[in-house]
Amino acid sequence: MKKFLWISGLLILGLIIGFILINSSGKYEKMYDENTTPKATKLDKINEKSESTGDIKKIPVKIKIIEATQFTAKLKTVGTTFAKDDYILSAKMNGEITYLNADIGTVVKKNDVLAKIDPEMAEANYNQAAANYNLAQKTYSRQKILAEKKLVSTQQLDGAEAQYQIAKAALSLAKINLNNSKVLSPIDGVIAEKFVNLHTFSGIGTPVARVVNIKKIQMEVGVSEQNIVLIKKGNKAFIKISSYPGEVFQGYIVNMGLQADKDNKSFPVTIEFDNIDGKIKGGMIADISILLNTYSEAIVVSFHLLQQTTGGYYLYIVENDKAVRRDVVVANIQDDVARISDGLAVGDHLVIEGHKYINDQVTVTIEK
Template identity: 25%
Template sequence: MNKKLLILLLSSLYSTTPLLAAEVAKPKAADEVVLAADSPQLANLKIEAVTQIPAPASSPFNGKIVFNENFTARISSPVVGRALRINAEIGDTVKSGQVLMTMDSPDLGSAIADARKAQAELQLKKQAYERSRMLLDGGVIPHKELEASKADLDEAAAESSRASARLNNLGASRNTNESYSVRAPLAGIIVDRQVNPGSEVRPDAATPIFIITDPLHLWASIDLPERDLGKVNPGQSVSVEVDAYPGEAFSGKILSIGAMIDPVTRRIPIRCSVDSKGGRLKPEMYARITPLSPGNRQVIRIPNSALITEGLYSYVFVETSPGHIKKRRVTLDVQGKDFATVKQGLSNNEKLVTSGAILLNSELAAGK
C-alpha cells in the first residue's frame, strides 16, 4: 500500500512540473524595466517620439530679438510746439501718412509767414522787372537798371523757392495755419510713444516721440565672443529659440558680421534675419541662437530631462514595446541649456522617456 502511494505521489510530481515551468515568467534583461498596462508608474512617465533637426555647428549663443531698421521709423517733430491731440496709442496699427499727433507750433507759423512774404516779394519784383523792361524799350532808362531789376527778381525767386521748400519739408502749405500734424512715414505698429497732450515737443529731444515698426520683419542680434568668431559665416542658417515658446525653433540666416571687435567686451555684433511666424516674436525678447552646420546634416534632439549620466557616458530609456522600457547608451553631439543632440544611439521616431528617466534608473538600480 505504501508502495502504491509512493508511485502516485511521484507521478503527480512529474505531471505538474511542465505546468510550473510554463507559469514562470521569462526573466527580464538587466537593463530593462517591464511595467504592466495598469501600472501607476506609467502615470509618472512622459513618452514621446524623437524627431530630427538640422545639426548645430556650435552651442547656442545668447542674443535677443531687435527691430529690423529697414522697416522701423523713429519719429521726432521737425518743429518746436505743444501737443494738442494724440491720435495713436501703443499697439495701434497705422497706415503710411496717417496722422499720429496734432500740435500747435509757432515755428510752423513763422515758416508759413516767411513763405507768404517771399511770394509777395517775388510778385513785386516781377512787376518791377516788367516795368523796367518797358521803360528800356522806350529809351527812358539805361540797360544797367534793367539788369539790376533782373538781379532783384532772381534773388526774390530764390528766397521764395527756399521758403516753399521749407514748407514742403514740413508737409504744410502757405494756406495752412499753425496747427502741425505729425504723420506716420510707413505702415506698421506703434511700439513706443513718448508724448502726452500738452507736452512740449522739440526736434532735439533725446528720445523719439513715436516708434513704428513692422512686426513681420525682425532681426536677431548676437554679441559674439571673440573666440567663437570662426564658427559663423555670412549666409549661414541659424535656429532661434525664445523662452516664450519652449521647444519651438524659428529659422533665420546670418546677414552680417561686425567690422570690428569691441575693445572693452571683446565681442563682435552679429545680425541675423529671423522668421517671426506671423509676428509671434517681439522686439527685445532674449533668444538662444544656434548656428547650423552646412549641408543639411540631421541629428536627433532630445530634452536634457531624458538623459542619465553615469561616469563618462550618457543613457536614455527607450520604449521598445508597450510596457517594455530599455536603457540605452547614446553618444551626444552638442548639449545646451535645455536640449541635447544625439549623434549615435537613437533613430528617428523612436519612443523616448522624456520625463521620469531618473525614476526608471532608480528602479533598475534597486533590482540589481
C-alpha cells in the same frame, strides 16, 4: 564571614567586566571587517582570477566600428529680439503741439502725420513766401523781355533777378519750416511709445513718438574670435522662443561686425527673420543655433568617451587584442557628441565600454 562575602563580590564583579570587554572586542573586529575592507572593483576581480589561473590578464571591453556620418556644426547662443525698423521721432521746431495721432498701438502708414507743431504760423509764412516768389518770378520774366528790346537797363534786370533769387530762397526756407511743423511716420508700422501730450510745448529735439515695424525681427549676438571666422553672411540660424514651445523660426545672418567689442572682445553678428503675423515682440529672449558647416563624412563619437589630459583629448581603440591609446583633435563639441578631425579613422575599433579600466597596450577581450 563578612570578609568572605566582600571577596566573593569582587570576584563576581571582575567576571562581569571581563565578559563585557570580550564581547565588545568581537563586535569591533566585525565592524572593522565590514566597514574598512574595500570592495573589489571589476579590475580587481579580473586580476584575482588571472593570478589564480596563471593566465594573461584580459580586460573585457565593448567596441564600435567607426563609420563616417553627416555632421552639422552649430554655434549655440542667446539673443534678445528687436524690430528691424525702429524710429524715435522728434520735433524739428519749437511750438505748441496742436494735433497728435500717436496713441500706443495705432497702425500707421508711411508719411502719415503723427503730430503738428504750430502749423498755422508755418502755413501762413509759406503762403506769403509763395506769393512773393510768384511776384518776383513774373517781374523777372517781364524784365528779361524788356531787356531784350533794350527798354530797361542792365541794372534793372539784375535787380529783378536778385529779387527773384531772394524770393526763391525764402520759399524754400518756408517750405522746410512747414514740413518741420509736421511729424511724419517714416515707415508702415505701429506706434510703440508716445512721449508728449496734446497742447503741450515742444522744443527742437523733443521726442514725440516711437514707431516700429515688427514684420522683420533682428537679434544681435556676440561671437568669439575663434568662431567668427566660421560664420558667413547668409548662414542659416534657427531660433526658439520659450513663449512658443515647439516652434522653430528660421533666420539668416545679415551683418557681421568688423571690430571686436573692446570690453568682451566678441564680434557683433546680426540675425534677421520674418515675423509676418507679428507674434514675436521686441525684448523676447531667444535660443539661437547658427549653422556653421555641414560635413558629409565626419567621424563623430560620444563626448563621454573622451578622456582629457593637459595636452588634449584621447580615446582607446583595439588592435590585435590590445588597447591602443589614440590622441585625437576635437573640432566641434555640441550636445553630447564631438567631431574628431584627426586621430581616428573609418574602420577603427573604438572602445565604448570598459575604457575607464584600461591603459595603453593592455590585453583586452571584446565582449558582444
